[in-house]
Structure formats: C-alpha cells, structure tokens
Amino acid sequence: MKKLGAYAFILLGILLAIFGVLSAVTSIPQFMELDFSQPYNWGFIGGRVIIIILILLLAKASFNKGKKLKLLISNGA
Numbered sequence: 001m002k003k004l005g006a007y008a009f010i011l012l013g014i015l016l017a018i019f020g021v022l023s024a025v026t027s028i029p030q031f032m033e034l035d036f037s038q039p040y041n042w043g044f045i046g047g048r049v050i051i052i053i054l055i056l057l058l059a060k061a062s063f064n065k066g067k068k069l070k071l072l073i074s075n076g077a
Contacts, residue, residue, distance in 0.1 A: 009069060020059055
C-alpha cells in the first residue's frame with residue numbers, strides 16, 4: 001500500500017509539472033497582448049508568474065517525496 005502512495009506522489013508531481021509548464025506556455029501570448037503602461041497589468045503578470053512558480057515548486061516537492069518514500073520502502077524501513 002505504501003508503494004502505491006509513493007507512485008501516487010510521483011505521478012502527482014509529474015502531472016503538476018506538466019500543468020505548470022502548460023500554464024507558462026499559454027501565458028506568453030496573454031502577456032504579449034497586455035498594455036504594460038497600466039499598473040493592473042503588472043499585477044496580473046506578477047500574480048500569474050507567482051502561481052506558475054508555486055505550481056512547479058509543489059510538483060518538485062511531490063516528486064521528491066514520492067522518490068524518498070519509494071527509497072524507504074525498498075530499503076525495508
């Protein structure tokens with residue numbers, strides 16, 4: 001059962017990474033259409049970039065947790 005949890009963390013990390021990369025790629029055209037002289041557009045860009053970074057950090061943490069859990073299970077702990 002623990003092995004399934006390890007693979008679930010790894011899969012969740014991979015899915016979140018894919019979601020983060022796709023979110024970044026789809027944000028580029030939106031950023032290009034914005035008028036950068038407006039302050040609220042800078043807030044939109046900043047918020048979007050922060051969310052993408054947080055998604056990628058969560059993906060990395062989940063993937064690393066799954067790898068660590070899988071290693072502990074394989075060592076018999």
